[in-house]
Amino acid sequence: MYEKTVLIKDTDLRREDKTRQAYTQFLDHLRQNDQHSRIQVVRVADVGLYDKGLVIKVLPDRITYANVQDRDLERIANSLCENKEAIKDLVYKPKVKQEKLALRNCGKIDPENINEYIACGGYLGLKRAIFELGAEKVIEEVKTGAIRGRGGAGYPTWLKWNFACKVSSEQKFVICNADEGDPGAYMDRSILEGDPHSVLEGLIVAAFAVGASRAYFYVRAEYPLAVERIEKAIKAAYDYGLLGKNILGSSFCLDAEIRLGAGAFVCGEETALISSIEGRRGTPHPRPPYPSIKGLWGKPTVINNVETLANIPQLISKGGKWFAQIGTETSKGTKVFAVTGKVKNSGLVEIAMGATLREIVVDLCGGTLSGGPIKAIQTGGPSGGVIPQELLDTPVDYENLQKLGSIMGSGGMIVMDEDDCMVDIPKFYLGFCVDESCGKCAPCRIGGFQMLNYLKKITEGRGELNDLIHLKRISYAMQKASLCGLGQTASNPVLSTLKYFENEYIEHIVNKRCPAGKCNHLITYKVIEDKCKRCGLCSTNCPVNAISGDKEKGYSIIQEKCIKCGRCFEVCKFKAIYKK
Amino acid sequence: MNPELIKLVEEWKGKDGNLIMILHEIQNHHGYVPRELSLELSKMLDIPLARIYEVITFYNFFKLSPPGKHLIRICMGTACYLRGASLILEEMKNILGVQEGQTTKDGLFYLDVVRCLGCCGLAPVLMIDNKVYGKVKKSEIADILSKYIKEE
Numbered sequence: 001m002y003e004k005t006v007l008i009k010d011t012d013l014r015r016e017d018k019t020r021q022a023y024t025q026f027l028d029h030l031r032q033n034d035q036h037s038r039i040q041v042v043r044v045a046d047v048g049l050y051d052k053g054l055v056i057k058v059l060p061d062r063i064t065y066a067n068v069q070d071r072d073l074e075r076i077a078n079s080l081c082e083n084k085e086a087i088k089d090l091v092y093k094p095k096v097k098q099e100k101l102a103l104r105n106c107g108k109i110d111p112e113n114i115n116e117y118i119a120c121g122g123y124l125g126l127k128r129a130i131f132e133l134g135a136e137k138v139i140e141e142v143k144t145g146a147i148r149g150r151g152g153a154g155y156p157t158w159l160k161w162n163f164a165c166k167v168s169s170e171q172k173f174v175i176c177n178a179d180e181g182d183p184g185a186y187m188d189r190s191i192l193e194g195d196p197h198s199v200l201e202g203l204i205v206a207a208f209a210v211g212a213s214r215a216y217f218y219v220r221a222e223y224p225l226a227v228e229r230i231e232k233a234i235k236a237a238y239d240y241g242l243l244g245k246n247i248l249g250s251s252f253c254l255d256a257e258i259r260l261g262a263g264a265f266v267c268g269e270e271t272a273l274i275s276s277i278e279g280r281r282g283t284p285h286p287r288p289p290y291p292s293i294k295g296l297w298g299k300p301t302v303i304n305n306v307e308t309l310a311n312i313p314q315l316i317s318k319g320g321k322w323f324a325q326i327g328t329e330t331s332k333g334t335k336v337f338a339v340t341g342k343v344k345n346s347g348l349v350e351i352a353m354g355a356t357l358r359e360i361v362v363d364l365c366g367g368t369l370s371g372g373p374i375k376a377i378q379t380g381g382p383s384g385g386v387i388p389q390e391l392l393d394t395p396v397d398y399e400n401l402q403k404l405g406s407i408m409g410s411g412g413m414i415v416m417d418e419d420d421c422m423v424d425i426p427k428f429y430l431g432f433c434v435d436e437s438c439g440k441c442a443p444c445r446i447g448g449f450q451m452l453n454y455l456k457k458i459t460e461g462r463g464e465l466n467d468l469i470h471l472k473r474i475s476y477a478m479q480k481a482s483l484c485g486l487g488q489t490a491s492n493p494v495l496s497t498l499k500y501f502e503n504e505y506i507e508h509i510v511n512k513r514c515p516a517g518k519c520n521h522l523i524t525y526k527v528i529e530d531k532c533k534r535c536g537l538c539s540t541n542c543p544v545n546a547i548s549g550d551k552e553k554g555y556s557i558i559q560e561k562c563i564k565c566g567r568c569f570e571v572c573k574f575k576a577i578y579k580k
Numbered sequence: 581m582n583p584e585l586i587k588l589v590e591e592w593k594g595k596d597g598n599l600i601m602i603l604h605e606i607q608n609h610h611g612y613v614p615r616e617l618s619l620e621l622s623k624m625l626d627i628p629l630a631r632i633y634e635v636i637t638f639y640n641f642f643k644l645s646p647p648g649k650h651l652i653r654i655c656m657g658t659a660c661y662l663r664g665a666s667l668i669l670e671e672m673k674n675i676l677g678v679q680e681g682q683t684t685k686d687g688l689f690y691l692d693v694v695r696c697l698g699c700c701g702l703a704p705v706l707m708i709d710n711k712v713y714g715k716v717k718k719s720e721i722a723d724i725l726s727k728y729i730k731e732e
Binding site: 180181182183184185186189221222223259260261262263264265276277278279280281282297338340341342346347378381412414416420428429432436438570 | 597600603634635640656663695696698
């Protein structure tokens with residue numbers, strides 16, 4: 001067993017990777033001091049910092065050195081050998097700091113070993129809940145912490161618990177909603193795979209607070225590793241007396257099991273999820289009655305999201321007051337975001353609520369892939385909206401995002417640059433919602449389909465200005481009349497792009513032009529004569545012989561024949577094909 | 581009666597809402613849910629066949645016909661879409677000569693489009709059986725497929 005672990009990685013992308021060289025040098029220093037059996041050096045593929053030169057991370061001390069020069073390697077190695085304090089002038093000071101609550105153990109402990117979780121303070125929250133607090137005070141503590149549901153809507157967790165707690169019933173249920181269907185978000189998967197016990201502990205505490213005797217994990221079948229890890233976690237918990245009869249010697253009994261989803265986005269909605277667990281089609285039901293009063297098999301049921309539950313153990317063990325210090329006035333704690341799309345360093349980021357979008361996307365994730373400007377950021381997946389570049393300094397919390405016409409959602413954050421079309425994006429999301437609509441209520445089933453038709457019409461160059469009015473009217477009707485969250489929010493991508501990028505719609509409709517060069521029907525390809533070297537590659541590659549000419553006269557594209565496949569644009573080595 | 585099915589049903593019989601879990605097990609085993617097994621299941625659980633089929637057809641995950649030998653899943657999540665997944669899909673369709681949800685004539689590949697594989701950092705992503713291919717380029721697809729064809 002090593003006392004210390006040193007992670008090493010050259011994060012400078014512009015030069016040749018020097019990790020191996022630095023690794024050898026560092027190890028040599030340790031060998032010279034005969035410390036290599038005490039300190040382990042590991043070359044890693046990613047240390048979570050980018051463009052920061054050579055990065056060295058010391059564990060378990062959590063000291064990070066960035067931009068380390070060759071001469072400093074020896075200083076760092078020596079300080080480690082002599083067990084000295086961190087070298088202050090070399091320590092990396094981040095501009096924006098991530099704060100890990102839900103992801104606290106991910107990547108640090110072995111997720112399949114309950115002992116490692118316990119060694120990191122695991123199940124202390126459960127202990128405090130059962131022996132110090134009791135059910136009512138647990139809910140009180142969660143109320144003080146003011147944590148809100150991380151799955152999307154941001155409903156106060158304590159309220160859900162309180163409703164279910166107050167109802168008298170011989171049986172109650174708790175469910176962990178791990179049906180992460182939002183395309184572009186994968187925080188729940190990461191938590192379940194990296195730290196399943198924290199979610200399980202949260203679920204047990206929830207069951208204790210409301211008096212439930214049975215707990216379910218509802219997990220996507222598309223996440224086989226997550227399913228396997230939860231299975232192992234449940235088994236270990238039974239072995240350790242944390243599940244089953246008389247948990248930790250108290251009178252509290254709870255059984256837990258897994259139920260698999262089967263690829264239906266709508267099952268993330270509470271009432272649809274309940275139908276699915278009951279073994280039926282996952283169609284939603286009108287609320288009220290809310291699941292907290294009448295849920296699974298007609299019994300009071302509390303459904304919480306994975307990330308919410310992963311926060312509960314610490315909230316209980318360290319107290320609601322501690323938790324409430326983090327975040328903003330209305331949104332407490334941290335949020336995990338999955339930053340993806342056209343971003344330089346895509347990945348998960350956990351940060352206290354109230355950080356601005358710019359801090360998350362530019363400072364932590366390095367801005368756009370191309371280095372160009374950000375056009376917009378999409379939050380909340382198919383139920384959210386786009387936020388234009390000029391509003392990037394908005395602090396992120398539930399209320400602010402809602403004001404901008406988007407939602408927090410489960411935390412997907414998709415970065416878009418100048419090449420992304422703001423009519424194509426809502427078309428993509430709407431296509432998703434139409435596909436996933438369960439078909440039970442007409443506003444969602446018919447409204448979504450009609451809206452998608454209008455968007456198709458616009459992107460194919462057949463749009464009329466009146467279509468925009470129709471789009472808005474259908475949107476409002478869907479928001480008001482749909483049965484569940486899927487239909488109520490399906491129009492958000494359309495409404496928000498209409499709000500911030502209406503001129504782009506108008507450009508499509510009036511000038512029959514797609515400014516981003518994305519919509520196939522509205523693009524024209526041309527040969528730029530000045531740049532063309534007359535190699536003929538485009539002509540030979542064209543599948544429909546739409547490029548005429550020869551090596552003497554040069555080439556041109558016959559527009560009537562062109563099917564706009566973009567093959568010529570791709571194969572031209574001299575960027576002599578113009579696309580707009 | 582199918583002995584495996586009997587065993588499976590015995591295991592789940594006492595539990596409420598067991599239908600989806602049983603269907604999962606059947607599909608894990610056969611790659612799809614064969615009609616004969618649905619018929620038997622309806623008798624064993626004493627529920628109408630229509631109840632079983634309404635569940636199978638509602639969920640994307642369940643299949644009613646046998647998939648090809650290799651399952652190709654192309655991710656159409658937002659991140660992959662932005663990074664050109666539709667080009668990948670187009671190329672795949674051209675090479676294989678099938679549409680999504682179809683098996684190639686030789687029975688070797690089944691082409692499927694999925695909503696999100698949960699590895700958005702590697703976009704665009706495709707999965708063949710259990711192997712994930714990340715940051716795929718259109719030009720690499722023929723190469724990737726040829727590996728599986730050569731194995732035959």
